[in-house]
Amino acid sequence: MANKPKIAVFASGNGSNFQAIADAAQIGALNAEVVLAVSDRPQAYVVERAKEMGVETLVFTASQYGSKAMYEEMLKGKLLGLGVEWIVLAGYMRLIGPVLLSAFENRIVNIHPSALPDFPGKDAIGQTLSAGAETAGVTVHFVDAGMDTGKIIAQECFPVNGRSRDEVEAEIHAIEHRLYPATLQQLFSR
Ligand code: GRF
Numbered sequence: 001m002a003n004k005p006k007i008a009v010f011a012s013g014n015g016s017n018f019q020a021i022a023d024a025a026q027i028g029a030l031n032a033e034v035v036l037a038v039s040d041r042p043q044a045y046v047v048e049r050a051k052e053m054g055v056e057t058l059v060f061t062a063s064q065y066g067s068k069a070m071y072e073e074m075l076k077g078k079l080l081g082l083g084v085e086w087i088v089l090a091g092y093m094r095l096i097g098p099v100l101l102s103a104f105e106n107r108i109v110n111i112h113p114s115a116l117p118d119f120p121g122k123d124a125i126g127q128t129l130s131a132g133a134e135t136a137g138v139t140v141h142f143v144d145a146g147m148d149t150g151k152i153i154a155q156e157c158f159p160v161n162g163r164s165r166d167e168v169e170a171e172i173h174a175i176e177h178r179l180y181p182a183t184l185q186q187l188f189s190r
Contacts, residue, residue, distance in 0.1 A: 015046025017090035024181035120148035
């Protein structure tokens with residue numbers, strides 16, 4: 001099999017997308033090696049998941065650094081030291097700054113729970129439902145300096161059909177857990 005790209009997954013919360021990616025890599029459905037899980041929240045469940053999977057973790061507290069550039073320099077050093085080629089954002093609640101954007105140009109991807117360009121930013125599911133949108137969706141996109149503005153790689157939509165927030169959220173997660181590993185696999189084999 002061809003070289004496995006080394007990836008780092010950044011997450012701030014539950015980490016179900018981290019899990020889907022790490023599982024896909026483990027069974028060979030995703031030809032990649034998850035070498036690092038990065039979290040800006042020490043208590044995030046993703047940290048437990050990573051330990052369980054035997055994936056190295058890097059947990060940092062942004063407020064202990066003087067600036068975004070300073071903690072991103074720290075992250076960059078770690079990532080380059082491990083030979084990471086791609087950064088995969090999965091529920092990472094911080095904007096990526098110039099330090100990482102230039103070190104990983106066109107090699108940072110994100111998943112967002114709406115049909116971008118509609119409903120970027122926080123609580124995209126809440127935004128979708130309060131706008132009364134007929135469809136909800138999931139988008140995988142490249143990361144640029146904006147908030148969920150980078151080039152779209154893959155997108156899947158489904159009708160809301162008067163469903164509750166919990167139901168819409170469950171559908172979104174089900175799509176994400178399938179779409180993210182599959183899209184990464186396509187991207188890495190280009
Ligand atoms: C996902 O819905 C993702 O689209 C968004 O944040 C959520 C993370 O969920 N960016 P999880 O932590 O992977 O369970």
